[in-house]
Amino acid sequence: MKYEQLAKDIVENVGGKDNIRRVVHCVTRLRFQLKDEGKANTNVLKEMDGVVTVMKSGGQYQVVIGNHVPDVYKAVLEVAGLQAQAPVEEDGPKEKKGLLNGFIDIVSSIFFPVLGVLAAAGMIKGFNALFIALGWLDNTSGTYQILNAVGDALFHFFPIFLGYTAMTKFGGNKFIGMAIGAALVYPSLSTLTAGDPLYTLFAGTMFESPVYITFLGIPVILMSYASSVIPIILAAYFGSKIEKGFKKVIPDVVKLFLVPFGTLLVIVPVTFIVIGPIATWAGQILGQSTIWIYNLSPIAAGAVLGGLWQVIVIFGLHWGIVPVAINNLMTMGADPILAMVFAPSFAQIGAVLAVWMKTKQQKLKSLSIPAFISGIFGVTEPAIYGVTLPLKKPFIMSCIAAAVGGGIVGITGTHGYLLGGLGIFAIPSFIHPTGGLTIEFWGAIIAMAVAFVLGFILTYLFGMGKGRNSEKGEETVVANTANHKETTVKVNNKVVFSPFNGQMIPLSEINDAAFASGALGAGVAIVPSEGKLFSPVTGTVTALFPTKHAIGIVADDGAEMLIHIGLDTVQLEGKYFTAHIAQGDRVEKGQLLIEFDIEQIRTAGFDVTTPVIVTNHERYKLVPTTEKQIKHGFDLLELQAK
Structure with missing residues (x-):
């Protein structure tokens, strides 16, 4: 083992293997969750040849290694006897950390393994839409259909991928996580809503929910989980806890199949019966609140919804707003809500462009380019999960810029007149049915430009920390060894x-x-x-x-x-x-x-x-x-x- 001595020194100076709750690695660093960080010899680790520096962030004790971190990681698992415990069982006192840091730690760990493919899929979707817009392809052609499948498959079946990575994060069986995600996007369930419902729950309220099926007599509220994020993460979290409970009571001789059997039988119905409806109702509350704010002040509504839209999308609550927007289009022929959330994707790519220009880290640069391209076409997941959210400040700056863009839409009274494409392909939806380029149309264009420019400027000036190396990326040795x-x-x-x-x-x-x-x-x-x-x-x-x-x-x-x-x-x-x-x-x-x-x-x-x-x-x-x-x-x- 080429890195055996380095691994031994690292394990010893993080407090020994008994102090390690969990260890994973990213591009350049080992990310430890320690039972007691006070036992770690930080100064010794920083001075150790083979270790660039040590950082503490998001509840993690990070030992920066460099490009050869995968080899060091394998050596650490070997010398600490952790190779069969991925991750190590979480026991002992846990470090207290803020909700924001905790959330970002979870998101970063869950999304990091799929970021490259996520960015690639976003680019393919964007270019496919561009080819249609330019008339190079027809949406009935086989070429378009195959490219669409390549670009859209990851997004449609996202819960399966996140089931794997989320279970890795929470310490459960990765394939149980995939099975949960697959159940959420199981095709046959979507066809059950075609007929008349058995009955309707909470009729006459904002929580009105048609029930098409039941599970052991308990009503199941069906919704689309394709491309969803929060339900599978919550399901994986609770599923990992249930799995651990079954491991404690099921004999070793039958654990191989009875633990997954029991875990899936419990968590999948719970997800459909409890987790899904909660997400649905939270979205409905948000949708009604948006309409209420818009009636009070379009400017305030645009600023609030525009500024929070990216957060809303992360939690999957936008599904409660989209139906309200569609209903407006069907009944009134125009909708202000989707117009107010036109700017955020451009605020995102403005922030990503600033990160790309300012960061010195090649990995972050290489991820920023496809994130920027896919964001132009309205696919912002690579930008959010791969660039701005892990760095925190660029995400905040993009939200501020998006709020300004949303406020401009509110001022100009911009409405959308059709369900168009995403990103730049949404521009035609703001053209009035009479064909005139009204102030509403120009309001959308101005909002788009202002959000992009402001997202770039705010991130470039304030979103990367106090210096070029202070972002939460892959820091250089000089910047992190001596204030x-x-x-x-x-x-x-x-x-x-x-x-x-x-x-x-x-x-x-x-x-x-x-x-x-x-x-x-x-x-x-x-x-x-x-x-x-x-x-x-x-x-x-x-x-x-x-x-x-x-x-x-x-x-x-x-x-x-x-x-x-x-x-x-x-x-x-x-x-x-x-x-x-x-x-x-x-x-x-x-x-x-x-x-x-x-x-x-x-x-x-x-x-x-x-x-x-x-x-x-x-x-x-x-x-x-x-x-x-x-x-x-x-x-x-x-x-x-x-």
């Missing part, structure tokens, strides 16, 4: 000078997978010939490890440098290192920063090969010198702006 203060990046001369006398070798050839893979930044490595480290740039020391073996500097022109003296030298605990500067000091190019005893370090069994990397390398094309033997102060890297 880093961001500097403004200038696009002028960027030359990094050699900090050592010695021999330069390619970074990929050093005996450290984290640095050699480029996970922590791009650059070169130097085998120093004397124990003196000089500043390669003029700037500010943003990180100086207590062990003095590594230093982070942000140059005045914005380049972020990390110099790690030797490999695994953190284990020397500062022995043989002498620092001549402190964290926060301003340093000049060529200034002596650290002295170290090369011979003593080598005698102790450590490699003195030193990575010299640029952690915000995405901004540059790095051109290293062709010289192999170099001296401090000589050109080492030229950073050409991309």
Whole structure:
């Protein structure tokens, strides 16, 4: 096991395997849920070679590793004996966390595994709609039908996918979760509403619900669960609890089939009888409330509904509003409600565009592009679940922008006159039946533009934290190791000078997978010939490890440098290192920063090969010198702006 020792050190310093309630991983980090975070040695973990940094967020203790985190994760499971306990049973006292952090933690964990496919499906749906609008395809053609199936299948059967990921999150049998989701979208149930109902519950009230079937005499209120989110998440949560209860009482010899048998027999009917109706009635209350507010003040209604629409969609409560809108179209020929929620998708993509432009993390950038494209066509799930909601602030900024857009629709009295497409394809629905482009139509266009621009500006200025690295994405090492203060990046001369006398070798050839893979930044490595480290740039020391073996500097022109003296030298605990500067000091190019005893370090069994990397390398094309033997102060890297 290549990462066995690193895994052992991580497990030991998070408090041991008995302190681990659950561990999962994402793109670059191990995400622990610990029984007692006080037992974790955060400072030790931060200083450990192979660990970028440690973060605490959303009720998780996050150990940032880099691109090789899947291998470290496997090693952690192996050394801690957790490979057969995914996830570990949740017992012991739980950390208290706010409702918002708790909700975002659940959403992030459940949606993260399907984000790539979700974004791809959204793009296919959007482009298919575009091909129809341009006349390139006919909606009766086989090409359209197949593309539509490819793009729409994930959304239609979303409860099945979420059943798997939600059960993973809550610690239940993943295939039980899939079975629950499949039951919710079982095709035959949708045909049962074709005839006359057996009777109607709560007739004459907003909760009026026709009943077409019963379960053991209990009325079942049928609704469409295709594309729904909240019912399956709730069902998976309660299903995981029921499953654990059955595990405790059913003998081991028959657990394999009797536990799923009992769990499904309980949770699926409960979902249809209780969870579904609650979601339906909550939506109906929301729909009636919207009409009441609109009658009081169209501007207020537009701002409230527009601002909250994305939250409403997340909880699946929009199904209570859509029927009200359809009824308005059928009875009055026009509807103001769907007009008020036209702007939010554009506020979303404005926020996503700002994230794409401002983040330095390639993974977030690559996810933002398809999320933006699908959002143009009104498919915003990839944007919400993949980009803005996990980052929190961009989601909030998009809601503010959407509220302004909704208020503009209210001011202009914009109505929709038909059920058109989503996103930009909804624009024709605001054209008055007489064919004139009235103030109502232009109100929708203005609302769309304002929501997009405002979503972008608010997110760019206020939605990414205090600096470029403060978003809840994949943070760079310099930004998270030392209360880093961001500097403004200038696009002028960027030359990094050699900090050592010695021999330069390619970074990929050093005996450290984290640095050699480029996970922590791009650059070169130097085998120093004397124990003196000089500043390669003029700037500010943003990180100086207590062990003095590594230093982070942000140059005045914005380049972020990390110099790690030797490999695994953190284990020397500062022995043989002498620092001549402190964290926060301003340093000049060529200034002596650290002295170290090369011979003593080598005698102790450590490699003195030193990575010299640029952690915000995405901004540059790095051109290293062709010289192999170099001296401090000589050109080492030229950073050409991309």
